[in-house]
Structure formats: C-alpha cells, structure tokens
Amino acid sequence: MDDHVVQPLLARTADAVSEAIGRVRPDSAGADPVVRRSGHADFQSNAALALGRRLGVAPAALAGEIAGSVTGVRAEVSGPGFLNLTLPDRVIWEQVSARGGPRLGIGRPERGRKVVVDYSAPNIAKEMHVGHLRTTIIGDSLARVLGFLGADVVRQNHLGDWGTQFGMLIQHLWEHPGGSAVTALDDRYRAARAEFDADPAFAARARARVVALQAGEPETVAAWRGIVAESERAFRVLYDRLGVLLTPEDSVGESFYNPVLPDVVAELRAAGIAVDSDDAVVVFSQEVTGPEGAPVPLMVRKSDGGYGYDTTDLATIRHRIRELGAQRLVYVTDSRQALHFRLVFETARRAGWLTDDVTAEHVAYGTVLGPDGRPFKTRAGGAVRLSDLLDDAVARARAVVAEKNPGLDPAELDRIAEQAGIGAVKYADLSTSRAKDYAFNVERMVSFTGNTGVYLQYAHARICSILRGASGATAVADVPLEPAERALALALDGYGGVLAEVAETLEPHRLCGYLYDLARAFTGFYEACPVLRAAEPVRGNRLALCRLTARTLGHGLGLLGIAAPERM
Ligand code: ARG
Numbered sequence: 351m352d353d354h355v356v357q358p359l360l361a362r363t364a365d366a367v368s369e370a371i372g373r374v375r376p377d378s379a380g381a382d383p384v385v386r387r388s389g390h391a392d393f394q395s396n397a398a399l400a401l402g403r404r405l406g407v408a409p410a411a412l413a414g415e416i417a418g419s420v421t422g423v424r425a426e427v428s429g430p431g432f433l434n435l436t437l438p439d440r441v442i443w444e445q446v447s448a449r450g451g452p453r454l455g456i457g458r459p460e461r462g463r464k465v466v467v468d469y470s471a472p473n474i475a476k477e478m479h480v481g482h483l484r485t486t487i488i489g490d491s492l493a494r495v496l497g498f499l500g501a502d503v504v505r506q507n508h509l510g511d512w513g514t515q516f517g518m519l520i521q522h523l524w525e526h527p528g529g530s531a532v533t534a535l536d537d538r539y540r541a542a543r544a545e546f547d548a549d550p551a552f553a554a555r556a557r558a559r560v561v562a563l564q565a566g567e568p569e570t571v572a573a574w575r576g577i578v579a580e581s582e583r584a585f586r587v588l589y590d591r592l593g594v595l596l597t598p599e600d601s602v603g604e605s606f607y608n609p610v611l612p613d614v615v616a617e618l619r620a621a622g623i624a625v626d627s628d629d630a631v632v633v634f635s636q637e638v639t640g641p642e643g644a645p646v647p648l649m650v651r652k653s654d655g656g657y658g659y660d661t662t663d664l665a666t667i668r669h670r671i672r673e674l675g676a677q678r679l680v681y682v683t684d685s686r687q688a689l690h691f692r693l694v695f696e697t698a699r700r701a702g703w704l705t706d707d708v709t710a711e712h713v714a715y716g717t718v719l720g721p722d723g724r725p726f727k728t729r730a731g732g733a734v735r736l737s738d739l740l741d742d743a744v745a746r747a748r749a750v751v752a753e754k755n756p757g758l759d760p761a762e763l764d765r766i767a768e769q770a771g772i773g774a775v776k777y778a779d780l781s782t783s784r785a786k787d788y789a790f791n792v793e794r795m796v797s798f799t800g801n802t803g804v805y806l807q808y809a810h811a812r813i814c815s816i817l818r819g820a821s822g823a824t825a826v827a828d829v830p831l832e833p834a835e836r837a838l839a840l841a842l843d844g845y846g847g848v849l850a851e852v853a854e855t856l857e858p859h860r861l862c863g864y865l866y867d868l869a870r871a872f873t874g875f876y877e878a879c880p881v882l883r884a885a886e887p888v889r890g891n892r893l894a895l896c897r898l899t900a901r902t903l904g905h906g907l908g909l910l911g912i913a914a915p916e917r918m
Contacts, residue, residue, distance in 0.1 A: 356455025370420035391434035439831040458500025473510030479733035489682035509603030517560030607665035629653035685714035716787035744771030769913040777803025781862035809869040811918035823893035834878035
C-alpha cells in the first residue's frame with residue numbers, strides 16, 4: 351500500500367498537454383508534448399513550435415488553443431509559442447505527502463530485466479591499486495541503482511585468477527617459503543618476475559609448473575587455490591571498508607572460463623568467424639581497421655596454443671547470454687579497453703550470441719590523476735595502494751569534522767571520519783562524468799563546501815537535526831506554497847526521473863548532480879522559510895518537506911554507496 355508508485359508531476363503535466371493536443375488537433379494526437387522544467391514556471395511545453403511549423407499554423411496561436419484546452423494545470427502562452435505551465439499549490443503538497451512511502455513513490459521500471467554488471471576485477475597476487483578504485487565504485491553504484499529500479503542484477507567479479515604468471519608464483523613460493531600477507535604476495539610477484547627474467551633454469555621450472563597447473567596436478571592446484579584465497583581475503587578487507595556489495599559468490603574469475611575456451615574457439619571456427627593466421631587463431635574485425643586499412647584482429651588462440659584475455663571475454667559474453675540469460679551486459683573497465691570490448695561485442699554479434707534483444711555496454715572511465723595532473727603514482731613511480739589512499743582521505747576528513755565539532759567524543763569522531771573520508775573518495779569519483787580523467791585532490795574532496803560528498807552528508811545531517819524532536823511532519827494540501835517551498839518540492843519530485851536516466855546512460859554523475867542541486871534547493875528553502883518557528887499548519891508542511899528531503903538525500907547517497915550519518 352505505502353509502496354505505491356507516484357507518477358512524477360513532469361509526466362503528469364506532459365500527459366495533460368498531450369491530451370489537450372489530441373483535443374485541439376486530433377490528427378496530431380500522440381505528438382511529443384515537449385514538457386520540461388522551466389525557470390519561469392513549474393514546467394514549460396515547446397510542443398506548439400514544431401507542431402505549428404508542421405501544420406502551417408502560427409505557433410503562438412496553436413499554443414493559445416492548447417492552453418485553452420489543457421486541464422489540471424494553468425497554462426500561459428509566452429514568447430513565440432511556449433507554454434508556461436503552473437500546477438495548483440494543492441497538487442504539489444499532495445505530491446509531497448504521496449512520496450512518504452518507503453520507496454519514495456518510485457516504481458520498478460527495470461523489473462523483469464536481467465543485468466550482469468562486471469566490475470572491480472582485481473588481479474590475484476597483486477595489490478588493489480588506484481586503478482581498481484573507479485571500476486569498483488562506479489560498478490557498485492550502477493548495481494545499486496539498477497537493483498532499486500527492479501532489475502535482476504547479477505554482479506560478476508572477473509578476478510584475474512588464471513594465467514602463466516601462476517607457474518612462476520607457485521614455483522617461487524616453493525623454492526623460497528615464508529611470507530604471507532598480501533603485501534608479501536605483491537612483493538613475491540616482483541621477486542618471482544625478477545628471478546624468471548634473470549635465471550633461465552628457474553624460468554624453465556616455472557613453465558613446467560604452468561603445465562602442471564593446467565593438467566590439474568593436485569599439489570600445484572592446491573598452491574594456486576591458496577594464493578587465490580589469500581588475495582581474496584585482502585580484497586575483502588578493502589571491499590568491506592569501501593562498503594561495496596560484492597560478496598565471495600560474485601567472484602567468477604578468469605579460471606572459471608578456462609574449461610570452455612577450446613569450445614568457444616571451436617564454435618567460432620566452425621562458423622567461419624575465427625580463422626587461422628600463421629599458427630594462431632584470430633577473428634578479423636569487419637568494422638575496425640588499423641593502420642593501412644588492415645582489419646584489426648582479436649586473438650582467439652595464440653601460436654603457442656594458449657588463450658588470453660580476448661578468448662576469456664568471448665567466453666564471458668557467451669556464458670552471460672546463454673547460461674545466465676541476461677538481457678543487458680555491462681562491463682565496467684577503463685576506457686583504454688574500448689577497442690577490446692568493441693571487438694568482443696562485434697564477434698559475439700557475428701556468432702549469434704548477442705542478438706537485438708540483448709544489449710552489451712562497455713562502461714568506460716578515465717584515469718585518476720595525481721596532484722601534478724599526471725596519472726596517479728607514488729613518489730617512487732609505483733601504483734598508489736588503495737588502502738593508503740583511503741587512510742589519507744579518512745585522516746583529512748577527521749581533521750575537518752573535528753574542527754567543526756570540537757566536543758565530539760573520539761569514538762564517534764572515528765566513526766564519522768571513516769564515513770566522511772570514504773564517502774568523500776567515492777563521491778569525488780562518481781560526481782565527475784566518468785569518461786573524463788580527474789585529479790585526486792583529498793583537500794578538496796573532504797571540504798564542507800562545494801559539490802562534495804561531505805557537503806551532502808552534512809546537508810543530510812543538518813536536516814536530521816532539525817527533525818530531531820520535532821513532531822507532526824504531515825503536509826496538508828490547502829496551504830499556500832512559497833516559491834522556495836515550490837522549488838524544493840519540484841526538485842524532490844524529480845528523483846525517480848534522474849534514477850531512470852542513470853539506469854539508461856549508466857552515468858552516476860547525474861545522480862550526484864541531482865543530489866547537489868537538491869541540497870542547494872533545501873538551503874534556499876531553509877533560508878527563506880522558517881520551519882520550527884512557523885505556526886501550524888505551515889510548520890507541519892515545512893517539516894514534511896524537511897523529512898522528504900532528508901530521506902531523498904539519504905536514499906540517493908545510499909545508491910551511490912555512501913553513508914548518510916544523522917550527526918556530523
Ligand atoms: N582484471 C582486469 C584488470 O585488472 C579487468 C577485468 C575486467 N573484466 C572483464 N570481463 N574483462 O584490468
């Protein structure tokens with residue numbers, strides 16, 4: 351019951367204009383009413399401009415006709431044929447009340463759609479670094495938004511858990527035992543690589559170890575499993591700290607596909623899509639050409655008989671469509687992999703796996719830059735460890751929060767600083783359009799002002815403190831609406847529309863921008879309209895606006911995977 355879906359006022363107004371068009375020009379029934387938010391009224395319709403031109407009628411005259419017929423909303427013609435549309439105050443108050451349910455009146459438009467979201471996917475035996483931050487955060491937010499809108503979301507953590515490097519690692523581990531933490535594993539990787547490059551005898555033993563691993567030799571397989579498990583434990587520490595949804599069940603790494611790779615190649619070969627090229631097997635693109643017009647190949651089987659990243663992703667797409675029955679496939683990786691996914695999708699289409707009723711999307715993102723505007727590296731030139739970066743953000747957030755709340759007890763301060771620091775990192779990442787690079791600037795991220803996670807958390811906490819102890823937050827409809835109340839109420843009503851946009855474009859920055867605008871609309875309201883000092887029924891209505899704002903901000907932060915503490 352309280353879970354009912356509330357139609358947004360934008361859609362309701364568009365319907366009203368659409369019906370009016372159908373009445374005054376039955377031949378044009380179904381024409382786009384072109385309704386959007388307006389700076390001059392609640393909404394505006396530009397329908398008469400295109401329609402008038404098409405019908406050979408002066409747009410202003412046509413707009414006048416539509417205005418005369420439209421019901422439920424006040425319509426005024428403006429300029430060359432715009433319609434300014436204003437809703438009755440009571441309709442807006444009713445909308446604020448109607449959104450009081452647990453889902454804020456938002457439906458499940460993605461219901462019945464199975465979506466696979468491939469994200470995070472760090473590599474076993476290496477530490478997670480800043481490069482894995484974006485995929486983990488963006489992918490997690492998309493999984494949350496799509497899930498909230500009713501999609502059947504299948505998370506896939508495509509761990510790099512297979513490959514020839516494991517021969518080298520296991521051999522090194524056996525020849526030099528000791529050391530266990532994953533930092534040690536990371537060091538081990540470097541040491542093994544160095545020995546592999548320097549000592550041909552070790553390299554030969556490592557290669558033999560790969561053969562043993564692939565043949566399923568029990569002791570070798572057990573060693574491999576040990577390395578995977580140890581790495582996964584370290585990833586889990588970071589996942590828990592970041593508060594992402596990924597669970598061990600979501601780990602479906604490269605090794606999972608290993609047994610089916612020969613079959614993938616055989617199927618593509620039988621269909622004439624994969625062809626022999628020297629000793630290798632490749633798929634030549636029909637769409638992408640390289641230098642001198644030569645078709646770009648996808649490597650399906652290497653000349654030594656081995657399989658690599660390309661083949662494994664052909665297996666992922668086949669598996670996710672055929673076995674998992676997904677209608678939408680989302681791969682969240684950095685934009686340097688754009689060509690790889692383009693070729694994989696093209697091949698899957700030619701193979702008949704990827705049909706018109708399935709969409710495959712590469713959610714590409716840019717690079718995280720250091721303060722110097724170059725790709726983020728440590729002073730020594732290495733990859734920045736994710737845990738160091740989070741520690742740094744939390745430490746700065748702690749300082750900022752402590753300064754704002756001198757009396758806070760240390761345990762509470764620690765808790766809030768962790769939420770603020772992690773939230774700041776996530777928000778900074780999610781709020782820039784993902785295709786762009788962005789500079790990692792901790793100072794700016796944890797600022798209480800500007801478009802930051804901390805600003806939004808603080809806005810939320812501030813409203814919670816207004817609501818604490820104040821009772822009676824129900825809106826009654828027959829109270830005149832102040833302009834700042836109106837702006838806030840209309841902003842609140844747009845939440846579901848923004849989520850639908852995020853689901854469509856897979857761009858979380860749209861949700862960030864919305865929440866930032868909402869927080870500012872709240873500030874405008876709070877400055878213009880006293881809440882606790884107002885008399886009833888105005889006070890109750892304003893409290894209802896406060897409550898819906900806090901809930902929408904908290905919910906939106908939740909879909910970004912960011913905590914919304916009630917005190918800050
Ligand atoms: N493990 C890869 C890396 O660290 C990312 C894998 C992304 N997913 C995929 N299906 N290719 O770059």
